[in-house]
Amino acid sequence: MDKLMIVIPAYNEEANIETVIREWYPIIEDKSEDSRLVVIDDGSKDSTYEIMCRLQEEFPKLTALTKPNGGHGATVLYGYRYALENGADYVFQTDSDGQTRPDEFPPFWKRRKKYAMVIGHRKGRQDGFSRVFVTKTLKLVCLICFGVKVTDANTPFRLMQAETLKKSLKVIPENYNLPNVIISVLYAKRKYPVQYRPITFRPRQGGVNSINMKRIFKIGKQALHDFREINRALKKSGNSTEA
Numbered sequence: 001m002d003k004l005m006i007v008i009p010a011y012n013e014e015a016n017i018e019t020v021i022r023e024w025y026p027i028i029e030d031k032s033e034d035s036r037l038v039v040i041d042d043g044s045k046d047s048t049y050e051i052m053c054r055l056q057e058e059f060p061k062l063t064a065l066t067k068p069n070g071g072h073g074a075t076v077l078y079g080y081r082y083a084l085e086n087g088a089d090y091v092f093q094t095d096s097d098g099q100t101r102p103d104e105f106p107p108f109w110k111r112r113k114k115y116a117m118v119i120g121h122r123k124g125r126q127d128g129f130s131r132v133f134v135t136k137t138l139k140l141v142c143l144i145c146f147g148v149k150v151t152d153a154n155t156p157f158r159l160m161q162a163e164t165l166k167k168s169l170k171v172i173p174e175n176y177n178l179p180n181v182i183i184s185v186l187y188a189k190r191k192y193p194v195q196y197r198p199i200t201f202r203p204r205q206g207g208v209n210s211i212n213m214k215r216i217f218k219i220g221k222q223a224l225h226d227f228r229e230i231n232r233a234l235k236k237s238g239n240s241t242e243a
Contacts, residue, residue, distance in 0.1 A: 001032035002112070005088040007079030009072055010052070010096040011042040016204075017051050021062060023102050024094070028061045034087070036063045039096070040079050043069030074175040080165060088162050093180070095156040097204045104199050108159045116164040116192035119184070120157030120199035138181055145227040148188035151196040153181045164192055171234065182230060189234070 006024060010017055021039065028037045039062065041049040052064035067078055076093060083091045090112055094100045100120070108118040138153050158180065168186045172179055187194050 001035075002089040003087055004028065004031045004035040004090045004092060004109075005083035005086070006037045007076065007083055007091060007093045008037070008039045008096050009042055009075035009079060010039055010044065010048050011069070011072070011075070012044045012046050012048060013096045014044075014046040014048050014051060016098045017048050017096055018055060020096050020098055021052070021055050021059065023098075025059050025062065027102050027105055036061050036086075038063045038065065038079055038082060040075050040082075041066040042071070042075040043067060070175055071177060073177040073179050077169070077172065077174065077176065077179050080169060080179070084162055084166055084169075090159060091162055091165055092159045093156060099202045099204060100157050101200050101202070104157075105159075107197065108157075111195060112159055112161070114193065115161075115195045117158055117160045117183075117187055117194045119152070119159075119194065119196055120155045120201075121152045121196040122155055122157075122201040123198045138178075141227065142181065142185055145231055146185045146189060148185055150184045150188055153184040154178065155199075156180070157199050158183075171230065177226065182227075 004027075006028060008020065008024070013020070017039070021037065025037055028035050037059070039052050041052060041064070043066070049064065049066045052062075056062050056064050065078075065082065067075065070078075079093065080091060092105070092108070104120075108120075111118045139150060142148055142150050142153055160183075164187070165183070168183050171186070172182055176182065184194075
């Protein structure tokens with residue numbers, strides 16, 4: 001059977017993490033014996049990691065990891081690299097705030113062999129104007145900087161074939177802030193087979209939303225700089241069209 005690794009980054013999610021683990025764990029249960037639900041604590045200041053460790057005793061296919069705080073992007077990359085180093089055939093990523101629904105995963109899994117990535121398209125989002133604004137802005141920036149159209153570049157609901165993901169990670173810096181955006185761009189530039197499927201995107205299920213407009217503009221400014229640097233590197237190396 002195919003080995004699936006579900007990667008979930010978590011930071012100060014003590015209000016959500018147990019529910020999220022209990023919701024997503026059944027997805028792993030009927031996969032191969034060595035498939036895992038991998039939750040990475042990003043140096044939380046609350047009891048997130050302690051809850052994860054406690055739940056490991058109940059759920060044998062749960063892997064609880066922790067690392068120094070480095071931000072969401074760095075934690076996602078840490079999870080991807082862990083999954084690949086541990087022999088994943090497929091890597092799925094979602095977030096720990098409870099906004100995505102596990103019952104929408106099976107159609108993605110059914111399409112895993114046909115597409116290099118099956119990714120969610122957040123239609124009718126319920127998480128506020130600022131998040132919608134970021135998504136639309138990223139779509140425009142990807143078109144301007146990279147010349148590609150992406151339906152929803154940063155969706156935390158994506159199933160990827162391991163070999164294709166491994167190729168893409170070679171050009172992404174270790175602690176890059178927006179790895180999922182660049183992965184979406186690279187797949188588009190390299191013309192990998194990708195399917196976008198509509199998903200539900202609920203409001204945050206608990207805890208505090210750390211994103212505000214000031215932080216969004218700061219992230220956006222840094223993203224523009226990083227996008228230009230990565231685009232230059234791609235053009236210089238010729239990797240933008242590498243299969």
